[in-house]
Amino acid sequence: MNQADVSKLVSKLRVKVLPKHRNLPGPKGPEGRIDKLRKTVTGLIKFERIELNYNRADEARQYAERLISEAIRHGDCHKPTMDTADFWLLEKELVHKLFKVLVPRYETSNLSYTRMYNAPRLQYGRTIDKVVLELRGNPFPDLLNNKSNNKLLIQNVLLDAAKNDYRQTKIAEMAKNIGKDIGTKQNTDSKLNEAPEKPNIS
Amino acid sequence: MIPRFTHVLQLMKNVERNLFHMFGYHPPKELALAYVHERKPVATPKKFSIKDIVGDGFLLAVPKFRRTIERKLKRKFGTPEYVWKMLVPKNHIKVCQNCGHHHEKRRLCENCYTKIKKETEEIQAQIKEKLGINPIEHDVVVLYKGETLPDQPKEFWKGKRIIEMKKERPQWFSKNLLEKTTQQPSKSTDVKPTDLA
Numbered sequence: 001m002n003q004a005d006v007s008k009l010v011s012k013l014r015v016k017v018l019p020k021h022r023n024l025p026g027p028k029g030p031e032g033r034i035d036k037l038r039k040t041v042t043g044l045i046k047f048e049r050i051e052l053n054y055n056r057a058d059e060a061r062q063y064a065e066r067l068i069s070e071a072i073r074h075g076d077c078h079k080p081t082m083d084t085a086d087f088w089l090l091e092k093e094l095v096h097k098l099f100k101v102l103v104p105r106y107e108t109s110n111l112s113y114t115r116m117y118n119a120p121r122l123q124y125g126r127t128i129d130k131v132v133l134e135l136r137g138n139p140f141p142d143l144l145n146n147k148s149n150n151k152l153l154i155q156n157v158l159l160d161a162a163k164n165d166y167r168q169t170k171i172a173e174m175a176k177n178i179g180k181d182i183g184t185k186q187n188t189d190s191k192l193n194e195a196p197e198k199p200n201i202s
Numbered sequence: 203m204i205p206r207f208t209h210v211l212q213l214m215k216n217v218e219r220n221l222f223h224m225f226g227y228h229p230p231k232e233l234a235l236a237y238v239h240e241r242k243p244v245a246t247p248k249k250f251s252i253k254d255i256v257g258d259g260f261l262l263a264v265p266k267f268r269r270t271i272e273r274k275l276k277r278k279f280g281t282p283e284y285v286w287k288m289l290v291p292k293n294h295i296k297v298c299q300n301c302g303h304h305h306e307k308r309r310l311c312e313n314c315y316t317k318i319k320k321e322t323e324e325i326q327a328q329i330k331e332k333l334g335i336n337p338i339e340h341d342v343v344v345l346y347k348g349e350t351l352p353d354q355p356k357e358f359w360k361g362k363r364i365i366e367m368k369k370e371r372p373q374w375f376s377k378n379l380l381e382k383t384t385q386q387p388s389k390s391t392d393v394k395p396t397d398l399a
C-alpha cells in the first residue's frame with residue numbers, strides 16, 4: 001500500500017467538528033466570515049478568555065485549535081505554518097506569543113487547547129446563546145471552581161463527623177447486643193420448630 | 203344549438219319589424235303611451251365624505267373583520283413548536299456547588315460567573331498595562347498583594363512575566379482552603395446567650 005496515513009498528514013483536532021461549517025451570514029459574504037473568524041482567533045490568543053455568541057465561538061475555536069496544533073507540529077521555522085499564523089493573527093506580536101508561550105504550554109498535554117463554557121442566560125426574555133471561550137492554563141480564576149470534593153470544605157468536614165458519629169453509635173449498639181443476641185436466637189429457634197407447616201397452595 | 207337558433211330567429215324578427223317601420227307600417231296611435239315631457243333640474247351626485255358623518259368628533263380604530271377562533275387562540279397561546287406563550291416549569295435548574303445559587307444545567311452559575319468575570323477583566327487590564335504593545339513573549343503569573351512566589355526551581359520562572367495585582371487575593375480564588383483569607387478573624391468577646399427559652 002502506497003497510500004499515506006491521513007492521520008499523519010493532518011493534525012486531528014481535539015474538539016468536535018460539525019460536518020458542515022456555519023456561514024456566519026453578513027453583508028460581506030464568505031470573505032466577511034473569514035474576517036470575523038480572524039478577529040475572534042486574534043482576540044482569543046490575546047486575551048485568553050473571551051465571551052461571545054455560540055456560533056461564532058464554536059467556529060473560531062476550531063481554527064484556533066488547528067493553528068496551535070500546527071504550530072506545535074512544525075515549529076517556527078516552517079514557512080507555511082508561519083504564513084498561516086501571519087494570516088490568522090491580525091496583531092503581529094501575537095505570532096511571538098503563539099510560538100514562545102502557547103507552544104511550550106501545550107506541547108506535552110493531550111487535552112484540547114481551548115475550553116468552551118455556556119454563559120448564564122437571562123431568566124426571562126429571548127437572547128442569543130453566549131459562551132465563554134478560553135485557552136487552557138490561563139492565569140485567570142477557574143470558571144468551574146468546583147471544590148465540592150475538597151476534604152477541607154466545611155460541608156465535607158461536617159458530613160465526615162456526622163458519619164463518624166453514626167458509625168460509633170452503631171458499633172456501641174452492636175457491642176451491647178452481643179450478649180443478648182444468643183438468648184433471643186434460641187427462643188426464636190424453638191418457636192420456629194413448633195410452628196405448624198403451611199399448606200402447599202398450587 | 204337551440205340558443206343559436208333562437209338568436210337567428212330574433213334577428214329575423216328584428217329585420218322584419220324594421221322593414222315594416224321603414225315603409226310606414228306603424229302600430230296604431232291609440233296604443234301609444236300618453237307622456238308629458240317635463241324638464242327636471244338634474245341633481246349633481248355629491249361625493250361621499252366621512253366628515254359628513256363625524257363632523258367635529260374623531261374616530262377610533264376598530265376591527266374591520268371578525269377574528270376566527272383559531273387565530274384568536276394562536277394569538278393568545280402561541281404555538282408549542284415556535285413561540286409557546288404559556289408558563290412552562292423549568293426542570294433543569296441545579297444548585298451551584300460553590301455559592302448555593304441556582305443555575306441552569308450545563309451552564310455557568312450566574313453569581314459565580316459575574317464575580318469571576320469582574321476579576322478576569324481586572325487582571326486583563328493589569329496585564330495590558332504591564333505588557334503594553336511589546337511582543338508578548340512571556341507566560342504570565344498573577345500575584346496578589348502580600349504574596350510571594352511559590353518555591354520552584356529557577357528554571358521554572360525563566361521566561362515568565364509576573365503581574366502584581368494591587369489588592370488581596372479574593373477568598374474564592376484561593377487555591378487552598380487553609381490559606382489566609384481576606385476576612386480577618388473577629389476579636390469580639392461577645393457570647394451568644396443560651397438557655398433563654
Ligand SMILES: [Zn+2]
Pocket residue numbers: 298299300301302303311312313314315
Ligand atoms: Zn455559584
